[in-house]
Amino acid sequence: MLGDWLSLTLDGDVPGEREGRLPFGRYIMHGPGILELRPAACQDNARGVVLSAGIHGNETAPIELIGELLARLESGLLRLGAPTLILLGNLPAIRAGLRFRHTNLNRLFRRDAPLPEHDEGRRAATLMAAVDAFFARHDRPPLHYDLHTAIRDSRYPRFAVEPFDESATTDADQWRWLAAAGIQAVLHQHRHSWTFSHYSRHYHGAQAFTLELGKAQPFGANDLSLLRPMQALLEALVEGREPPGVPPQRLAFFRVARELMRESEDFRLCFPDDTPNFTEFAVGTKLAEDAAAGDCVVEDSPLAVVFPNADVELGARAALLVRSAPPPEA
Numbered sequence: 001m002l003g004d005w006l007s008l009t010l011d012g013d014v015p016g017e018r019e020g021r022l023p024f025g026r027y028i029m030h031g032p033g034i035l036e037l038r039p040a041a042c043q044d045n046a047r048g049v050v051l052s053a054g055i056h057g058n059e060t061a062p063i064e065l066i067g068e069l070l071a072r073l074e075s076g077l078l079r080l081g082a083p084t085l086i087l088l089g090n091l092p093a094i095r096a097g098l099r100f101r102h103t104n105l106n107r108l109f110r111r112d113a114p115l116p117e118h119d120e121g122r123r124a125a126t127l128m129a130a131v132d133a134f135f136a137r138h139d140r141p142p143l144h145y146d147l148h149t150a151i152r153d154s155r156y157p158r159f160a161v162e163p164f165d166e167s168a169t170t171d172a173d174q175w176r177w178l179a180a181a182g183i184q185a186v187l188h189q190h191r192h193s194w195t196f197s198h199y200s201r202h203y204h205g206a207q208a209f210t211l212e213l214g215k216a217q218p219f220g221a222n223d224l225s226l227l228r229p230m231q232a233l234l235e236a237l238v239e240g241r242e243p244p245g246v247p248p249q250r251l252a253f254f255r256v257a258r259e260l261m262r263e264s265e266d267f268r269l270c271f272p273d274d275t276p277n278f279t280e281f282a283v284g285t286k287l288a289e290d291a292a293a294g295d296c297v298v299e300d301s302p303l304a305v306v307f308p309n310a311d312v313e314l315g316a317r318a319a320l321l322v323r324s325a326p327p328p329e330a
């Protein structure tokens with residue numbers, strides 16, 4: 001049954017059985033794209049694990065990765081040992097192969113602002129409620145990995161975005177696990193970003209990251225062999241085992257210096273569309289022209305660009321401008 005859950009969900013079918021048995025526990029379908037796995041026996045080290053994918057509908061590799069995880073749980077190759085919530089984000093956008101339909105779902109995860117009255121607004125509310133209920137049900141250290149792929153190539157194809165929060169701290173173990181899982185760089189956010197991983201960190205104190213796992217490709221075109229170390233991390237988490245870790249020296253750390261916002265219709269980035277993430281620009285380089293905000297020029301010291309995208313909504317982020325940062329203290 002679980003092996004079919006992804007395809008049934010994406011076909012828009014309602015699976016007949018909403019609850020069922022697994023070799024080492026039970027599954028409960030709380031709604032479309034919301035699947036909880038409850039272990040028969042919870043391991044001592046188990047976290048409350050939230051894994052989300054498809055928050056952007058065109059980012060398919062993480063969905064395929066989760067499909068493999070579910071198949072291995074169902075066949076008993078993996079021994080479920082941690083409460084786990086699997087979430088598929090923007091279902092209509094996944095079906096259409098689009099990043100989003102009306103607005104970027106990954107900017108809507110906040111409690112203090114009205115949500116838009118369309119698919120993405122309603123989905124954000126549903127996903128937040130699912131996470132709240134899951135973390136309330138399971139008294140385990142909360143963890144949320146929101147799995148994505150990026151539009152462009154990257155000097156570091158696999159990297160983590162650490163959401164900002166004044167009071168949350170990241171356990172040193174996370175860097176060791178992520179390094180062992182093939183993550184190559186970490187980007188610290190500099191302010192609240194209202195993304196899904198930020199939601200879990202800010203409101204639940206979870207160990208939470210957006211994980212960028214390569215470049216976005218259509219279903220079937222992903223090379224999952226590059227994600228085997230990440231698969232090993234996810235498997236350890238759902239089994240409630242302590243994941244493998246390596247010294248995090250191999251991670252490159254960056255901090256956001258500023259966000260480049262699109263303020264007007266008359267906006268353009270002054271570098272080629274296919275510029276890879278983390279490409280560095282020298283002081284004095286003009287990065288963008290905006291009829292309202294004026295030119296954006298690199299000042300003080302070189303800046304690298306991450307997630308450049310001129311084609312965003314007005315008032316949205318068109319790029320993160322980042323600088324290398326010291327590794328966090330162990």
Ligand SMILES: O=C(O)CCC(=O)N[C@@H](CCC(=O)O)C(=O)O
Pocket residue numbers: 056106148149150151152161163193195197210306307308309
């Ligand atoms: O490749 C791109 O330009 C976008 C990739 C993407 O979807 N990134 C996430 C990052 C979320 C975060 O800042 O934690 C996003 O933009 O939502």
Ligand SMILES: [Zn+2]
Pocket residue numbers: 055056059148149150
């Ligand atoms: Zn994404």
